[in-house]
Amino acid sequence: xxxxxxxxxxxxxxSNFDKLKAEKKELIINVAIKEFVQNGFDKASTNEIVxxxxxxxxxxxxxxxxxxxxxxxxxxxxIQIIESLYEQIDLNETDLFKRIENIGLQKLHxxxxxxxxxxxxxxxTQEESEEVKDMIKHKVDSIxxxxxxxxxxxxxxxxxxxxxxxEKAIEILNWTxxxxxxxxxxxxxxxxxxxxxxxxxxxxxxxxxxxxxxxFYK
Amino acid sequence: xxxxxxxxxxxxxxSNFDKLKAEKKELIINVAIKEFVQNGFDKASTNEIVxxxxxxxxxxxxxxxxxxxxxxxxxxxxIQIIESLYEQIDLNETDLFKRIENIGLQKLHxxxxxxxxxxxxxxxTQEESEEVKDMIKHKVDSIxxxxxxxxxxxxxxxxxxxxxxxEKAIEILNWTxxxxxxxxxxxxxxxxxxxxxxxxxxxxxxxxxxxxxxxFYK
DNA sequence: GATAATTTGACCACAATGGTCAATTTAACT
DNA sequence: AGTTAAATTGACCATTGTGGTCAAATTATC
Numbered sequence: 001x002x003x004x005x006x007x008x009x010x011x012x013x014x015s016n017f018d019k020l021k022a023e024k025k026e027l028i029i030n031v032a033i034k035e036f037v038q039n040g041f042d043k044a045s046t047n048e049i050v051x052x053x054x055x056x057x058x059x060x061x062x063x064x065x066x067x068x069x070x071x072x073x074x075x076x077x078x079i080q081i082i083e084s085l086y087e088q089i090d091l092n093e094t095d096l097f098k099r100i101e102n103i104g105l106q107k108l109h110x111x112x113x114x115x116x117x118x119x120x121x122x123x124x125t126q127e128e129s130e131e132v133k134d135m136i137k138h139k140v141d142s143i144x145x146x147x148x149x150x151x152x153x154x155x156x157x158x159x160x161x162x163x164x165x166x167e168k169a170i171e172i173l174n175w176t177x178x179x180x181x182x183x184x185x186x187x188x189x190x191x192x193x194x195x196x197x198x199x200x201x202x203x204x205x206x207x208x209x210x211x212x213x214x215x216f217y218k
Numbered sequence: 219x220x221x222x223x224x225x226x227x228x229x230x231x232x233s234n235f236d237k238l239k240a241e242k243k244e245l246i247i248n249v250a251i252k253e254f255v256q257n258g259f260d261k262a263s264t265n266e267i268v269x270x271x272x273x274x275x276x277x278x279x280x281x282x283x284x285x286x287x288x289x290x291x292x293x294x295x296x297i298q299i300i301e302s303l304y305e306q307i308d309l310n311e312t313d314l315f316k317r318i319e320n321i322g323l324q325k326l327h328x329x330x331x332x333x334x335x336x337x338x339x340x341x342x343t344q345e346e347s348e349e350v351k352d353m354i355k356h357k358v359d360s361i362x363x364x365x366x367x368x369x370x371x372x373x374x375x376x377x378x379x380x381x382x383x384x385e386k387a388i389e390i391l392n393w394t395x396x397x398x399x400x401x402x403x404x405x406x407x408x409x410x411x412x413x414x415x416x417x418x419x420x421x422x423x424x425x426x427x428x429x430x431x432x433x434f435y436k
Numbered sequence: 437g438a439t440a441a442t443t444t445g446a447c448c449a450c451a452a453t454g455g456t457c458a459a460t461t462t463a464a465c466t
Numbered sequence: 467a468g469t470t471a472a473a474t475t476g477a478c479c480a481t482t483g484t485g486g487t488c489a490a491a492t493t494a495t496c
Contacts, residue, residue, distance in 0.1 A: 016473085043261055046454060056475045061455060168426055175397030176390050183389075208386055215433030234442085264485060274444045279486060443492070453482070461474070466467100 014073060017063035026113065028053045028063075033074055033120045041071055041129040071132055078121045079143055081110060086150050094156035096170075097209050100177055103151065104205065105198060111185060112194050159217050169216050180208055232291060235281035244331060246271045246281075251292055251338045259289055259347040289350055296339045297361055299328060304368050312374035314388075315427050318395055321369065322423065323416060329403060330412050377435050387434050398426055 017025065031053040035044045046067055050060050064070040085106050093099050110117065124136050125144075152170075160166055184201055191197035235243065249271040253262045264285055268278050282288040303324050311317050328335065342354050343362075370388075378384055402419055409415035 019473095039257070039261065043257065045452080047452075057455080057477095058457080058475055059473080062473075065455095067454065164429065165425060168429060171397065171401075172390075172394050172426060172429060175393045179389065179393030179396075207383060208390060211382065211387060211390060211433055215429055237442095263483080265483075275446095275486080276444055276488080277442080280442075283486095285485065437496105439494105439496080441492100441494070444488105444490085446488100446490105448487080449484100451482105451484070453480100456479080457475105457477100459475085459477105461472105463470105463472075465470080 014063075017073070020063075024055075028055065028060075029074065029077060030114060030116065032070060033078075033114070033116045036071065036074065037116050037119050037123050040123075041067075041127055041132050046070075068131055072135060074120065075124060075136065075139055078114075078117045078124075079139060081114060081117050082121065082143055082147065085110065086147065089150060091150075091154050094154055095159070096152075096155050096157075096173070097213060099151065099155065100173060101202070101205060101209070104177060104181060105202070107181065108184065108188070108198060108201060109194065111188070115185075161216065161218050164216060169212075173212060173216075176208060176212065180205060232281075235291070238281075242273075246273065246278075247292065247295060248332060248334065250288060251296075251332070251334045254289065254292065255334050255337050255341055258341075259285075259345055259350050264288075286349055290353060292338065293342060293354065293357055296332075296335045296342075297357060299332060299335050300339065300361055300365070303328065304365065307368060309368075309372050312372055313377070314370075314373050314375075314391070315431060317369065317373065318391060319420070319423060319427070322395060322399060323420070325399065326402065326406070326416060326419060327412065329406065333403075379434065379436050382434060387430075391430060391434075394426060394430065398423060 017028075020028075028049075032049050035049050035052070039045070044067075046060060047057070050057050053060075060070070064073060085103070088102075088106055089099070090102065093102065107118065121140055121143075124132075124140055127133060127136055157166055160169065184204075188194070188197055191200075235246075238246075246267075250262075250267050253267050253270070257263070262285075264275070264278060268275050271278075278288070282291060303321070306320075306324055307317070308320065311320065325336065339358055339361075342350075342358055345351060345354055375384060378387065402422075406412070406415055409418075
């Protein structure tokens with residue numbers, strides 16, 4: 001009597017990798033993203049990635065058929081994260097500051113698991129390698145356009161002073177938010193509880209918020 | 219009768235390079251800086267530098283005895299540029315906004331000749347290569363400390379609202395300035411006359427300035 | 437026309453690259 | 467326990483890229 005043990009007959013793409021347990025997957029993803037952010041596609045080293053992620057060369061090329069394949073996977077993974085962030089946005093919140101504040105908090109939580117996704121997608125748009133340039137343009141650029149549309153959808157601008165140039169005010173708010181965000185991320189490592197840090201973050205942000213509101217709002 | 223043609227008997231360091239005419243020198247400097255900014259010390263390629271700067275491999279290693287030697291030269295060159303910027307600061311100008319505004323203008327002019335110096339020095343402090351790490355810490359870190367001291371020296375803070383947290387206000391001003399600066403640099407290429415662009419720049423900056431002043435000042 | 441200075445690029449030994457694959461280890465099943 | 471499939475390994479490969487050298491050619495200076 002022959003064995004009826006099920007053989008793996010055919011696999012869909014990435015199934016080998018997606019089968020891994022979450023911890024291992026996330027380590028590989030984060031290590032790879034970091035390498036690509038630091039060096040760009042061409043100069044990023046698969047040797048370095050396997051060393052850092054503590055897997056063998058063979059495994060990496062079992063999970064992904066090529067360096068480019070890995071890169072495409074990471075881009076799509078990053079896009080999914082951003083998409084889910086968009087979905088979390090509460091469109092009933094019409095106060096620009098509160099809207100921005102919530103997004104900042106979301107980002108902080110994402111940062112805990114994927115510290116470099118945002119950098120990765122942002123830097124990918126500057127990528128010069130011919131091998132991935134077109135694919136990036138196709139997949140990433142559109143997501144940013146959709147993003148700015150959603151972030152500012154349904155905002156109540158009647159609270160702004162009449163004299164103020166709202167576009168410039170928004171720019172200042174953005175620059176301040178990114179500056180504050182960078183500063184926060186540098187401090188985050190000294191906290192172990194992200195929830196606690198979130199509280200501190202909000203309290204601190206409110207002070208910057210107040211300063212800008214004093215100028216923006218009536 | 220023997221020739222009395224002067225022979226080059228001994229040379230001080232960098233004399234070969236400094237002898238070149240300004241145009242050629244600056245091209246090499248800018249190409250090299252760009253390569254180091256993009257790739258860091260280890261991964262920056264001397265082959266790429268000579269190709270971009272349109273000189274031969276032999277020439278580069280005639281001017282500089284090694285890649286590290288070139289890097290050290292560039293760091294020192296960058297530091298000189300920043301030092302001269304500090305010297306231009308008018309310490310009699312006690313209005314923070316005007317002080318910042320002037321520095322921004324200076325930077326804009328420096329950008330015309332050396333588009334990546336500031337990026338270069340900033341990114342050098344993040345350099346991980348053991349070969350240059352210590353040298354950078356020694357030479358670059360101190361210059362930044364001196365910088366922040368000079369930039370805010372002699373500023374009149376009595377114009378600020380009593381309720382405002384001045385440190386946070388300065389942070390916001392800085393973030394706004396850098397954000398605006400980046401935006402300006404992206405636009406600068408469409409102008410050929412930097413003086414004309416400088417005027418436009420000031421006019422535009424004043425609008426952002428006004429918004430912040432409305433919150434910062436009494 | 438002679439001499440010195442500058443520039444060139446083929447060349448070197450060596451390190452790193454993305455990717456392969458036979459062999460081993462681990463897991464899943466009866 | 468025994469069998470079979472799946473997952474993992476790392477030595478290995480051809481190829482490209484590295485920082486740096488140097489004899490020869492070119493250019494400049496008298």
